[in-house]
Amino acid sequence: MNDTLNLKPGQVKGDTGIWEMVIGLEIHAQISSKSKLFSGASASFGSDANSSVSLVDAAMPGMLPVINKFCVEQAVKTGLALNAQINNTSVFDRKNYFYADLPQGYQISQFTKPIVGEGEIVIDLDDGNQTTIGIERLHLEQDAGKSLHDQHPTKSFIDLNRTGVALMEIVSKPDIRSPQEAGAYVKKIRSILRYIGACDGNMEEGSLRADCNVSVRKQGDAFGTRCEIKNLNSIRFIIQAIQSEAERQVDIIEAGGKIKQETRLFDTSTGETRSMRSKEDAHDYRYFPDPDLLPLEFSDSWVKEIKGTLPELPDTLKKRLVNDYGITDYDASILVEEKDFVDFYLEAANGVDGKLTANWMITELFGALKKENIMFLNSPVTPQKLGELIALISKGVISGKIAKDVFSDMMVTKKSPSEIVKEKGLEQVSDDKAIMKLIDKVISENQDKVKDYLGGKDKLLGFFVGQVMKLSQGKANPGLVNKLLKESLK
Amino acid sequence: MSNIKSIVDIPTVNKIARLARLQIPEKNKQNLTNDLNNILEFVAQLNEVDTSNVEPLASVTGHKLPLRNDEVTDGNIEQLVLKNAPESSSGFFVVPKVIE
Numbered sequence: 364m365n366d367t368l369n370l371k372p373g374q375v376k377g378d379t380g381i382w383e384m385v386i387g388l389e390i391h392a393q394i395s396s397k398s399k400l401f402s403g404a405s406a407s408f409g410s411d412a413n414s415s416v417s418l419v420d421a422a423m424p425g426m427l428p429v430i431n432k433f434c435v436e437q438a439v440k441t442g443l444a445l446n447a448q449i450n451n452t453s454v455f456d457r458k459n460y461f462y463a464d465l466p467q468g469y470q471i472s473q474f475t476k477p478i479v480g481e482g483e484i485v486i487d488l489d490d491g492n493q494t495t496i497g498i499e500r501l502h503l504e505q506d507a508g509k510s511l512h513d514q515h516p517t518k519s520f521i522d523l524n525r526t527g528v529a530l531m532e533i534v535s536k537p538d539i540r541s542p543q544e545a546g547a548y549v550k551k552i553r554s555i556l557r558y559i560g561a562c563d564g565n566m567e568e569g570s571l572r573a574d575c576n577v578s579v580r581k582q583g584d585a586f587g588t589r590c591e592i593k594n595l596n597s598i599r600f601i602i603q604a605i606q607s608e609a610e611r612q613v614d615i616i617e618a619g620g621k622i623k624q625e626t627r628l629f630d631t632s633t634g635e636t637r638s639m640r641s642k643e644d645a646h647d648y649r650y651f652p653d654p655d656l657l658p659l660e661f662s663d664s665w666v667k668e669i670k671g672t673l674p675e676l677p678d679t680l681k682k683r684l685v686n687d688y689g690i691t692d693y694d695a696s697i698l699v700e701e702k703d704f705v706d707f708y709l710e711a712a713n714g715v716d717g718k719l720t721a722n723w724m725i726t727e728l729f730g731a732l733k734k735e736n737i738m739f740l741n742s743p744v745t746p747q748k749l750g751e752l753i754a755l756i757s758k759g760v761i762s763g764k765i766a767k768d769v770f771s772d773m774m775v776t777k778k779s780p781s782e783i784v785k786e787k788g789l790e791q792v793s794d795d796k797a798i799m800k801l802i803d804k805v806i807s808e809n810q811d812k813v814k815d816y817l818g819g820k821d822k823l824l825g826f827f828v829g830q831v832m833k834l835s836q837g838k839a840n841p842g843l844v845n846k847l848l849k850e851s852l853k
Numbered sequence: 854m855s856n857i858k859s860i861v862d863i864p865t866v867n868k869i870a871r872l873a874r875l876q877i878p879e880k881n882k883q884n885l886t887n888d889l890n891n892i893l894e895f896v897a898q899l900n901e902v903d904t905s906n907v908e909p910l911a912s913v914t915g916h917k918l919p920l921r922n923d924e925v926t927d928g929n930i931e932q933l934v935l936k937n938a939p940e941s942s943s944g945f946f947v948v949p950k951v952i953e
């Protein structure tokens with residue numbers, strides 16, 4: 364048990380010692396285009412079955428694919444954001460296989476000449492460390508249709524709306540060494556994709572999904588045989604699936620068995636992986652260049668133009684938040700995780716205390732939204748109003764404690780903090796005379812305690828401060844109360 | 854190069870047929886094997902040319918791939934799309950159950 368507790372993430376303890384995981388990820392990201400990769404049918408979700416299908420998507424004879432410029436642009440943009448090689452010439456290939464939701468009988472993909480080559484990204488780990496993960500390639504390809512298997516006992520229902528929607532497949536190098544790193548990698552890719560607007564990153568809706576290649580080895584050994592776990596659509600499942608798959612492989616190898624290279628599925632109910640494809644020729648895709656499509660070529664100047672549209676990315680933004688706004692590394696990494704967070708923050712913190720704004724946003728705002736189950740984008744408290752509240756605190760108009768009440772009010776009424784403070788008369792009382800009045804009252808009502816205090820029970824000062832604050836309904840300036848009390852009790 | 858004839862045998866023909874979902878009558882398999890070997894032998898003449906410094910060619914026209922703008926210009930033709938389907942129901946294609 365102690366041994367298990369001492370294991371680092373990514374290590375599996377077997378009978379023969381400690382094993383190390385080797386993980387590579389293929390992320391499929393749906394490009395946020397209006398129309399499909401090779402046809403003018405809509406790429407949006409949720410329309411009636413087969414209503415977003417053109418004759419190109421349905422693979423009718425004689426139809427020709429024409430590529431979507433926006434999709435090419437997003438692939439280039441993503442490549443640039445991944446610090447990767449952009450290939451000015453790339454080629455589309457046919458990946459041949461039969462399935463009911465693939466009317467062409469092949470998927471148009473890129474095999475030998477992808478649009479984007481090698482790159483790398485830095486990922487942030489939970490312990491605060493960072494590590495670099497290599498990108499092998501990024502290519503453009505078509506999504507397949509959707510099969511419904513639960514509508515009929517002996518039939519499957521096919522909807523081709525998704526057929527031909529543009530995907531980017533982002534392939535990592537086998538540089539990942541633990542399930543946690545895999546999770547952090549997906550988080551980082553998702554964050555970058557959202558920043559640049561290439562993909563909405565919505566894992567529940569399937570706009571972003573990952574295939575995980577997992578093998579195990581003793582440290583320093585050559586790579587073991589890998590298995591591929593298909594189609595994981597949440598970071599939690601990715602972490603669970605990799606862990607359980609690595610443990611399964613260690614058990615097999617230590618029992619004298621061999622790992623069979625295969626495709627596996629993660630069963631979310633059992634938390635284990637199971638074999639998916641039995642046919643040995645399932646991977647015989649017979650790729651060849653698609654004769655319907657010329658090589659994709661573009662100029663350096665177009666790439667440069669696209670580079671000019673790249674927004675500030677999470678890594679540089681994080682540095683800027685720490686350096687210019689004085690917030691902690693940890694807070695900065697929470698804020699840059701989502702572009703919407705950081706946009707909100709920059710607007711709220713404009714002209715006010717950056718550190719205080721970060722605290723309020725992360726603790727109070729995120730907490731309240733989570734409690735009320737409100738989406739961040741629908742926050743009743745706007746950036747300007749949060750900034751205004753911070754200014755009220757910094758200027759001493761209200762105390763931090765009153766500010767929390769004002770904030771709760773803002774969450775419900777959507778009013779501005781100044782309006783609430785004014786309406787309810789919550790301004791902090793910083794007037795000596797008014798506070799002295801309260802102090803006199805407290806002192807006269809608590810003569811016995813005054814005696815004790817003067818007799819040496821210093822701790823009673825807190826009691827008097829509390830009483831005065833209570834009497835002021837929280838509005839007295841606590842610093843001033845403290846100072847005046849000490850003077851009165853000499 | 855000279856052994857091209859022996860590349861394709863009947864098991865290979867069986868495999869290609871399975872991958873292409875083609876049913877080949879037993880009596881045609883030997884002929885197909887011969888045909889495929891003849892084709893490969895013909896193409897193998899290219900091996901006589903040194904292509905080590907030649908980029909693989911994906912198109913002979915020299916044209917660039919035309920790009921289209923991202924606009925929805927097609928769709929809402931369910932009836933047309935489903936017209937040739939042997940079976941359909943409430944807008945879906947209906948096929949024999951395909952799940953492992």
